[in-house]
Amino acid sequence: MKKKDKDALERYKKRLELSANSVHLNPFETEAERNREMALAKKSFKACVERYFPHFATCEVPDFHIDLANKARANQKIKAFLEWGRAQAKSVFADVLLPFWLWINGIDVYLVLVGNNKDRAEQLLEDLRAEFEANPQIINDFGVQHNPGNWESGFFVTRSGFVGQALGMGQSVRGLRVKSKRPTIIVMDDCETKDLVQNPARQEKIAKWVERDLLPTMDGEVRMFLYANNRFAPNMVQIILQERHPDWLVHRVNAYDPVTYEPRWKAKYAPNYFKELEQEIGVLAAHAEYNNEPHIEGTIFKNDDIQYAPLPRLNTFKIIFGYWDVAYAGTKTSDYNAVVIQGVKGRDFWEIDCFVKQCKIAEVLDYMCITQIGLPASVVIHWVFEAQFWNDAIEDAIKLAEKKYGIQLNIIKRKNPGINKYDRILSLQPYYQNRRFFYNEKLKHKRDHQVAKGQLMGIEPGYKTKDDYPDAKKGATDECQKYAVDDSGNNTAAYKSTTGNYNQSSNRW
Template structure:
């Protein structure tokens, strides 16, 4: 840090210390027996420990209510407590309180146990200054947390986070180190490190260089790991998986390393830390971040742009007159297998004009099937009003699924049914199918209607297209629907058959939709 930056950091730390001291005032009245019983409970109950000693971290200033730990916080803390020699990777999404728990709450919980659990703690950050700042958080608690001090005695003795090390009166030593910085000789008296936490070591610049990642990983598993006493002690990395080629990824690939992966959506589509975020708040994050950034930062799913499609292949153009299209197809990929709330539904409108393929309209959303069905009916009515004939397709597997019931219910409300045809082909592997049509983008046959340049559904679909790669864990419903529509357009061109959509009466008083 520069002198000015250090001065600012010190001022901010002092303000934080004042907050810690004020928030942890003691107003509890209890007998000695009650106090001992309370301390015993807090030693065994991580959630209760966090709620009592750290209200300045947990209480929401807007509501005045505490945000309790999530199950994954509790499970991780208990796992660490139970295993003095744990080697682990905690792959948690952004905003999951990784540093707060692993750098502050958990070590302080271990320190107050009846059996001594920590002698020397080392925090490793992406830089020395970053590690010192992280160290400052736990020093502030040990020095100014009145509740902790009242229950377990004065903690702080000497040293400072600004210098990268301090020690408590019970002779627990704390050190800060930056990535690649020599850790050799790290010890306090006769004790070597026994709690090493590597916090968000990777960054976007580092992971761009495989050579740098490999060199840093070698440092982690040799020089840094070697500071333990013959491998004894707790040693783990925390962070979110921002790249497949990262130090965290390499660490988690070690067979003996315990790995916990927490995404903002769990496997059932629920919010992993529901006490902190509402579904609407998470959706707002996804809307602002965009598909690829959200997958990387919040779903631990780093996606390499351009693995199959490249950004420069996305060509926008002025759409030809509707009469110039030889055929227009709407292909639906409802992705309605299972009950995941965060599944995407995709419906894509494509047309063929000469040798050009035009992407005309899109529906790509995390929503209910009913919302997608209403959009499809609205599109049908808009197309009818424009005099556009659209052929409607959906994968045949879904034609017998409960999703068809949604179309029938909406059709009964509107007074007609959509002329849906099942795509009955025996489909090859999805990656092979989508990759097979990618040359159409590369060779300049695919265009996007420029009137839809700011449409969020169209942009979400493009994000999924650019993110598409073999073995991806993210959503690929949009490029799958694109492939279905293009396959039908190309097939019909080969067979030289053009079939118009069946005319069916409109629902009375149907709402007007601007397309």
């Protein structure tokens, strides 16, 4: 036996052991009780999972699993994208629990499970095959399902007629038929790889394969299609399909609230789990993998534009501004309160610190007050925000914060120049190209800075990302520009911006 086949057999044996040893039959269950429990499992997805798959249901079944299961049972022609964050049990739900529940509800199931390659698809299908072969509760309630002669890796037919077949993405669909049966449920699970999302031509080819080859293999009354993948990249096959088929369901579930860190699946995750995870892997990676917010590698502003360096002493800056882009709501869908603290040194601009959060006004004012209190006696920050945001609520919040900390912020109101926001932000590009922006190296791993970078690199024509940090960066730069001078002492605002790399050796600290 080849090592690959031997390893696959060992994995399957372990699955059989898990299924056989994790389900314990109730020896005292009467026939009436059994019939009642089976009827309940048929009616309730949650009850089904708890009765037949307690080894998967290590915590309470989440409401979003129940919601999509009910939608699938009610609409047997459903086309749905499971855009659930990582660790929300997409694969278990789509590959095992849902097909089984539909089957006990009397739906004729011919499941085609598509992986990014044939081997991966076969591995995914083994979970369900093992349950049919070894799960004591399934055998007790529905009889022996193991069907020698039609029972192999990548393809099985139970004695009751449930068909499971594995298929690699892009593979020929010829042969997707068992006698007169055609596929009734197609699940594409975790098909988007890091390589695929970097290959637009191949993505387009796969989208056409789904539409023109895969879906037409179903021609009966039951034609379900589920695409299970979190939205971790800005360009994906599922995005192409969603744009072409706006009537298909996008069932999006983010793993946690980015403001409060409250988990979506409260029974599974501790309140601080995702806050700790952000600290471990970084906010951009966490948002991409768990909250369907892919990090966009900019086409205008890029990672290479961000140059870090040790921060000069604060009292060596000619002037320091703290520019505040105001937001009110403080919810997971609201704009961000963004503050950029930036200083001028010669002809260059140094980002000393930043605050970028979806929060209430009081929190950002706390930050500003604490920052001001922590400054050396010889250093002053000039706070600025756009006059259009001024209202009684802002004025009251500022007064409360000043009273709380016993200081005066002396915030300057500036009138918005009225230029289109995209054009205004785009005017930052020459500063990055000419290497005139420096970032305090201590910001590199700060959460607010990571969010800021994500927003900056999302700026492109027709962008739909948040732009609060780039707007604040532009405001801070306009304030600082009035005080920036070249080596001859001339204000650099009088000079036309040029492209190219700025020679950092001329920067004098």
